[in-house]
Amino acid sequence: MATAFETPGATGLPGDLLSPRQLLRLLASAGPNAQEAPAVIIDLRSRRRYRRSHVPGSHNIPSGWLISGELPDGDLILVGESTRHSATTIDHLQAQGHARRLRHLAGGFEAWQHQDLPVAGRQGKGWLQGFRGIPWLRPARLLRPASPQEA
Secondary structure (H helix, E strand, C coil): CCCCCCCCCCCCCCCEEECHHHHHHHHHHCCCCCCCCCCEEEECCCHHHHHHCECCCCEECCHHHHHHCCCCCCCEEEECCCHHHHHHHHHHHHHCCCCCCEEEECCHHHHHHHCCCCCECCCCCCHHHHHCCCHHHCHHHHHCCCCCCCC
16 A cells, blocks of 8 residues: 655556655746646645645645546646545546546645645644633643543
């Protein structure tokens, strides 16, 4: 089974694998003077996870929708929860006869975050943020293990 932080070319999975740094270089080289037509970056994760954080410039089309719908124009770079997630989506697309260049992020979005690369979205606005104004429900209290005196 594929690990969370695979190296490109080490899996035998469908599609070309891009490391997070390679994808960052592609993003940086895309612009008005780019040599190649830019690829469309598709985030396959759920809308909730996409809204929280995603690769800058990516578009959210969950796997099921992408497989059952019409593909965007151009080459595609898929970003999933993991390499396996995007590889499975590529398998489905190739089985349907899509002949575009399909690449995907090695290790998925988790690998992107693990390398501290830039993200867009509402990072850090999880459920614990709602407890800031309530003194007796501070996140530190909620997450601290119970002491023997409190048990």
